[in-house]
Amino acid sequence: MRIALFVTCMNDLLYPDTGIATVRILERLGHRVDFPQAQTCCGQMHLNSGYQQLAVPLVENFVRTFEPYDAVVAPSGSCVAMARDNYPRLVPDAAGVAARTYELSELLVDVLGVTDVGARFPHRVTYHPTCHGLRMLRLGDKPLRLLRAVEGIELLELGGAEECCGFGGTFALKNADVSGAMLADKCRNIADTEADYVAAVDNSCLTHIGGGLTRQKARARHIHYAEVLAS
Amino acid sequence: MNPLASGVPFPRAAKVALGDPQLRTNLRRATHTIRDRRAHAVGELPDWEALRTTAAAIKDDVLRRLPELLERFEERATAAGATVHWARDAAEACEIVSRIVRGTGETSAVKVKSMATQEIGLNEALERDGIAAFETDLAELIVQLAHDTPSHILVPAIHYNRAEIRDIFVREMPADADLTDDPAALAEAARSHLRRRFLSAKVGISGANFAIADTGTLVVVESEGNGRMCLTLPDTLVSVVGIEKILPTFADLEVFMQVLPRSSTGERMNPYTSTWTGVTPGDGPSDVHVVLLDNGRSTTLADEVGRQTLRCIRCSACLNVCPVYERAGGHAYGSVYPGPIGAILSPQLTGIGENASLPFASTLCGACYDVCPVKINIPEVLVHLRDQAPHSPAERAAMSVAAWLMRSPKRFAAAERLAQLGTGPLAAALGRRTVSRLPWPGSKWTDARDAPLPAAESFRDWWKHRDQTAGPQGHTHPVEETP
Amino acid sequence: MSAREEILTRLRAAVTHIPPVEVPRDYRRGGDASVDLLIDRLVDYRARVRRSTRAEVGAAVAACLADASAVVVPGELPALWMSGYGGVVLREPLDVEQLDGAAAVVTGCRVAIAATGTIILDGGAGQGRRALTLVPDHHVCVVDAAQIVAGLPEAVALLDPRRPQTWISGPSATSDIELQRVEGVHGPRRLDVIIVD
Numbered sequence: 001m002r003i004a005l006f007v008t009c010m011n012d013l014l015y016p017d018t019g020i021a022t023v024r025i026l027e028r029l030g031h032r033v034d035f036p037q038a039q040t041c042c043g044q045m046h047l048n049s050g051y052q053q054l055a056v057p058l059v060e061n062f063v064r065t066f067e068p069y070d071a072v073v074a075p076s077g078s079c080v081a082m083a084r085d086n087y088p089r090l091v092p093d094a095a096g097v098a099a100r101t102y103e104l105s106e107l108l109v110d111v112l113g114v115t116d117v118g119a120r121f122p123h124r125v126t127y128h129p130t131c132h133g134l135r136m137l138r139l140g141d142k143p144l145r146l147l148r149a150v151e152g153i154e155l156l157e158l159g160g161a162e163e164c165c166g167f168g169g170t171f172a173l174k175n176a177d178v179s180g181a182m183l184a185d186k187c188r189n190i191a192d193t194e195a196d197y198v199a200a201v202d203n204s205c206l207t208h209i210g211g212g213l214t215r216q217k218a219r220a221r222h223i224h225y226a227e228v229l230a231s
Numbered sequence: 232m233n234p235l236a237s238g239v240p241f242p243r244a245a246k247v248a249l250g251d252p253q254l255r256t257n258l259r260r261a262t263h264t265i266r267d268r269r270a271h272a273v274g275e276l277p278d279w280e281a282l283r284t285t286a287a288a289i290k291d292d293v294l295r296r297l298p299e300l301l302e303r304f305e306e307r308a309t310a311a312g313a314t315v316h317w318a319r320d321a322a323e324a325c326e327i328v329s330r331i332v333r334g335t336g337e338t339s340a341v342k343v344k345s346m347a348t349q350e351i352g353l354n355e356a357l358e359r360d361g362i363a364a365f366e367t368d369l370a371e372l373i374v375q376l377a378h379d380t381p382s383h384i385l386v387p388a389i390h391y392n393r394a395e396i397r398d399i400f401v402r403e404m405p406a407d408a409d410l411t412d413d414p415a416a417l418a419e420a421a422r423s424h425l426r427r428r429f430l431s432a433k434v435g436i437s438g439a440n441f442a443i444a445d446t447g448t449l450v451v452v453e454s455e456g457n458g459r460m461c462l463t464l465p466d467t468l469v470s471v472v473g474i475e476k477i478l479p480t481f482a483d484l485e486v487f488m489q490v491l492p493r494s495s496t497g498e499r500m501n502p503y504t505s506t507w508t509g510v511t512p513g514d515g516p517s518d519v520h521v522v523l524l525d526n527g528r529s530t531t532l533a534d535e536v537g538r539q540t541l542r543c544i545r546c547s548a549c550l551n552v553c554p555v556y557e558r559a560g561g562h563a564y565g566s567v568y569p570g571p572i573g574a575i576l577s578p579q580l581t582g583i584g585e586n587a588s589l590p591f592a593s594t595l596c597g598a599c600y601d602v603c604p605v606k607i608n609i610p611e612v613l614v615h616l617r618d619q620a621p622h623s624p625a626e627r628a629a630m631s632v633a634a635w636l637m638r639s640p641k642r643f644a645a646a647e648r649l650a651q652l653g654t655g656p657l658a659a660a661l662g663r664r665t666v667s668r669l670p671w672p673g674s675k676w677t678d679a680r681d682a683p684l685p686a687a688e689s690f691r692d693w694w695k696h697r698d699q700t701a702g703p704q705g706h707t708h709p710v711e712e713t714p
Numbered sequence: 715m716s717a718r719e720e721i722l723t724r725l726r727a728a729v730t731h732i733p734p735v736e737v738p739r740d741y742r743r744g745g746d747a748s749v750d751l752l753i754d755r756l757v758d759y760r761a762r763v764r765r766s767t768r769a770e771v772g773a774a775v776a777a778c779l780a781d782a783s784a785v786v787v788p789g790e791l792p793a794l795w796m797s798g799y800g801g802v803v804l805r806e807p808l809d810v811e812q813l814d815g816a817a818a819v820v821t822g823c824r825v826a827i828a829a830t831g832t833i834i835l836d837g838g839a840g841q842g843r844r845a846l847t848l849v850p851d852h853h854v855c856v857v858d859a860a861q862i863v864a865g866l867p868e869a870v871a872l873l874d875p876r877r878p879q880t881w882i883s884g885p886s887a888t889s890d891i892e893l894q895r896v897e898g899v900h901g902p903r904r905l906d907v908i909i910v911d
Contacts, residue, residue: 007690009637013647014683016690035694040637046630048595050617054634061638135597164554168594173675175592177246180679181255181558182594211680214665257892264893278742285741292735298725311876317718369899370890386890393891414891418899425900430810430849446875456848456886456901463844464810474721481875485866486741488881496889499755500830503901504881505844511878514843525717529724535731 004034004069006062006101008076008203009041015203021230022075022104025117028230029108033073038065042074043090044082049170052090059087063094071111072101075226077133077201080106085136103133103201104226105142115145121231122152126195126220128186128209130202131164143201143225150228156193160185167208183212190220199225234321234352235577236585237565241592245559257392258560265386266551268497269602275499276489285486287606290542293477294532300444300477301523307447311509313519318351318471320526325356327522328436328469332362335467335518337433341425343451343458344368345438346384346545347471347524349567350580353436364436365428367457369421376403382561382569384547385495390560393417425457435461435516439472440544441487442521445480448508449521452491452501462505468516473524475532475541487544490604494546527580536615540575542605547572549599549609555592564589571599575612583619590616647689654684745864747828749909752862755831759884760897761905771856771910772797775820778854778906782817786850788842795820795856806842813849819902820854821847824879825872829865831884833857833907836877844880852904855882859911 003026007019026033042062043055062083066072074080080103087094108114127147133139147155166172166182186209190198198213198220200206210222237244248254273279293300305315318324328348332340340357342348342364354364354375366375373388374381377399381387388396397412406420437458441450449470451458462468478487492501510519532538550556550570561569566577566586574593578586590613599609622630636646658664665681668674676682688696715723753763766774776798779785784802796803804816822840823833833855835841847853863869873879886901897903 009643012690013650013685016686016688016693019690020693035691037691038640040640040643046634048614048617049626049630050590050614050620050622051627051630051634052614052618054630057638058634061640131594131596131598135601162598164594164596164598166554166594168596171591171594173672175242175245175555176675176678177242177249178555178558178592179594181249182554183679207683208680211665211676211682214681215667215679261893265889268893276742278740281738281740281742285737285739288735288737291732292737295729295732295735297729298722301722301725317716317721319717319720323717367900368890369888373890386893388890389893396891414894414896415898417891418888418896422899429900430814443875448875454886455888455890455899457899459844459848459880460900463848474725481873482867482870485870489741489866498883499758500827500832500881500883502759502883502885502887504879506875506879506881508876508878511837514837514878515845523721525721525724529721529728532725533728538728538732 001031001070002034002068003031003071003073004036004066006039006066006072006074006079007035008074008079011075011203014207015224018075018203018224018226021224021226022073024230025226026073028118029112029114034069036065042079042082044079045169047082047086056090059091059094063087063091063097066097066101070100071107072097073104073107074101075104075201075224076203077103077130077137077139078204081132081136103137103139105139105146105201106137108146109142116149117146117229119229119231120151121228123197124154124156124195125197125199125228126156126158126190126193127161127225128158128165128198128200128205129161130200130205133201134162139201146229147199147225153228156195158193159189165205165209167205172208183208187212187216187218191218195220197221197223199223199228201225233581233585234350235566235568235581239565240588241563241565242588244563244565248560248563249558253392254390254560255558257390258557261386261389262551262557265497269494269548269551272493272497272499276493282486282490283604283606286490286604287542289478289483289486290605293479294475294538294541297474297477297532300479301474304442304444304447304477307445308509308521309447311447313447313509313521316520316522318522318524318526321351324351324471324522324524324526325353328353328471329357329360329362331467331469331520332357332434333360335434339363339365340434340436341365341367341428341432341461341465343435343437343453343461344371345471346567347438347473348436349381351471351524351526353471367425367429367461369418369455372421372425373399376400380562381567383550384545384568384570390562429460429464432461432465434467434469435465437461437468437470439470439476440491441478441484442472442476443481444477446508448481448506450484450504450506452504454496454502456503459503459505462507463515465516467518469520469522471522471524474528491544491546494548494602494604531579534579537575537579537612539607540579540612542607543572543576544605546604548602548604552598552602554596554598555594564592571609572607575609575616578616583616584621587620590620644691647691651685651687651689655687658684658687742865743867745829747862747864749859749862749911751828752826752831753909755828756884756907759831761884761907764906764908766908766910768910771795771908774908775799775854775856778908779818782852784816786813786816786819786846788821788840788846790839791820791822792840810845810849813845816850818852818854819846819850820856822856823861825869826857826862827865827869828862832869833882834869834873835880835882836873838877844878847880848901851902852906853902854906854908856908856910859909
């Protein structure tokens with residue numbers, strides 16, 4: 001099976017460790033991962049901000065780049081949801097590659113049939129299910145099943161877990177006050193768990209949450225769950 | 232004031248609400264109570280998803296056949312003794328209602344809670360014509376007594392707690408100064424306040440939850456019995472009905488009366504539902520009118536993505552699960568239709584120009600779509616409307632540049648390199664990869680949270696570097712396809 | 715152009731490109747139509763429920779009306795139902811003041827829905843016009859066990875849309891204050907249901 005990594009533009013620049021972790025997990029399981037250099041951005045920011053026409057060439061680039069692969073994996077729920085939910089109506093012939101694009105836990109659990117990736121992470125971790133992973137991709141407990149199999153991990157239940165953290169892309173800028181109020185509630189719930197880490201499937205939400213946590217000098221740090229699974 | 236657009240942008244109005252801790256406590260408690268109750272009521276039905284699918288399909292079928300179904304409704308209602316009127320917009324609808332009330336010689340009317348009459352600003356229009364319209368739903372009464380505007384579709388006074396309501400009653404109605412804030416005592420006060428008015432009312436005004444095309448029947452769903460009072464006791468009844476309220480057949484109620492109460496109040500069934508078809512001699516009003524209201528609906532229907540908004544049955548489940556509504560409250564939306572549904576309905580009814588900030592008043596978290604009993608994909612419509620909304624020249628320029636860079640892998644990689652070079656010294660000086668203050672517009676981010684800086688080595692660089700030195704590991708093992 | 719013509723013209727133009735819609739009907743029909751389920755639902759709404767044999771229904775009605783001095787009764791109510799009641803019986807024609815002065819009203823119903831605890835009146839025999847069950851503060855409703863159906867689809871199939879209907883699920887209630895349910899606002903604050911089998 002030819003697996004391509006779509007690292008996402010945000011991870012490429014800001015969180016390369018998440019991409020590296022994704023590669024390490026899959027290679028540890030005996031798979032070869034390709035990184036097609038032509039990839040850029042999924043187009044989500046443009047589409048969701050009201051610039052559909054600007055998103056289309058990015059989508060075309062994605063489809064062109066990843067068409068040859070049997071599976072595309074991305075460590076980002078929202079970018080995968082963008083592809084799965086929107087590509088077929090934005091670009092002709094995108095349905096195939098959109099359907100073969102998986103969030104990491106989908107590839108591991110559904111396609112490869114793995115829940116134990118052989119990781120060890122002896123820390124207290126709470127898990128925030130991001131909105132697009134939860135309600136667009138319907139990841140359910142797949143990420144949690146992977147995390148539960150990690151040796152030494154102590155998973156702590158997050159209150160109000162299914163509530164949005166308040167990121168929402170440009171929402172955080174356009175509606176900074178409401179976004180900040182949602183963030184404050186999310187940070188409080190995280191603090192209540194007394195976890196060392198808050199993990200999620202999306203670095204975009206984690207940037208927002210983590211930015212709030214470091215601002216408050218909170219105990220918990222944010223970590224992409226791929227990095228937990230790669231440890 | 233336009234009931235569908237206050238003119239104040241959402242972020243500014245929301246900021247005011249966020250500064251009111253009492254309001255936030257009230258909203259949080261109320262929305263969480265009702266969302267739990269809804270989840271329980273819906274969880275009881277194993278066929279919930281099938282009901283949603285049917286409800287959405289019935290509404291889609293109605294929208295496709297709307298002209299013929301409206302004509303059929305008119306024909307059947309007229310045959311049953313009702314008078315059917317058509318109103319292009321709010322002003323025309325108000326004028327029709329006012330004319331009917333004036334024709335009776337009365338100067339007052341009792342009203343059932345109705346979003347359509349809120350939408351057209353009927354009370355204010357009647358007042359200008361010397362007609363007093365008395366709201367009889369408890370929450371509408373509270374809002375009217377407080378000289379306030381509704382902040383929720385189902386519970387217009389959701390922003391008040393019991394103590395505040397008690398104070399409004401003591402101040403505005405002849406209520407005893409020793410009235411307590413016990414909800415039962417407050418309900419009793421409302422009962423005695425309105426009792427004489429009900430029993431002597433000559434004109435009733437309502438909306439309708441459903442209008443049955445095949446039979447000309449109207450349906451009103453309520454809880455308190457104030458609806459029954461207004462629909463049954465007066466001689467004249469005027470119902471203002473949005474043209475999308477049509478259902479093809481009476482049998483379709485078997486679907487909608489399962490999904491509506493559970494979605495709105497979280498009950499298996501609301502206490503009272505009234506249905507009437509024209510005039511029934513000896514039972515209820517002898518002079519029955521129906522005003523069919525367009526007011527932007529035909530324009531909405533013409534929009535391929537936006538038309539699903541017209542499936543809405545005003546249950547308000549989307550408000551109760553919305554994290555933005557919970558913090559900002561209903562008034563921030565500047566429209567009688569607040570919350571997620573308001574964020575897509577108001578701009579479509581008024582045109583995007585008057586409500587340009589509403590499509591952005593959402594994180595696209597999707598909680599609204601999940602609970603919608605008629606499966607309106609609210610995030611999809613929000614994104615669609617964002618595309619039509621006016622953008623600032625600065626934002627448009629930034630987005631165009633970003634798209635130009637990201638269209639080309641080479642340009643994208645170069646831009647990444649530039650970002651790393653630009654921020655590298657800052658990261659080195661700070662000794663960390665986060666920054667607490669950025670200049671505008673980045674300050675909008677750093678006002679509430681730290682911002683990350685680019686990594687010293689991008690993933691792309693790491694990959695190249697690794698390719699050249701070690702080469703990818705593990706690719707020597709061929710992997711079996713997994714079913 | 716009249717408002718009617720203008721609106722219809724706009725709508726006709728708007729719907730030209732909408733494809734036909736298939737309406738699936740895969741939801742549940744039938745199910746539990748038991749007296750027990752109906753009672754469970756009614757009690758949940760805080761209606762008061764009694765069971766009675768056909769012969770003893772008069773006593774059951776009288777027991778519900780123990781503190782009622784004057785009671786409204788619609789036309790064609792079975793005489794047996796009021797046989798145990800000793801107070802004043804008010805019959806049509808009644809004006810609204812007379813209704814307001816009555817302590818209670820006794821009616822039958824058209825159909826009762828077990829799944830939702832809903833009783834539907836359609837103005838037929840023994841039910842009267844809508845105001846009768848609205849103005850008096852106490853409603854006693856006699857439901858024959860044979861009138862109970864499982865769910866909404868079964869009930870709706872029995873109803874004649876041309877008749878004005880009132881669907882009743884428990885006593886009048888409101889949740890307008892802090893979303894807390896309070897029984898008894900403008901409609902009857904007391905609902906007694908007598909199930910006869």
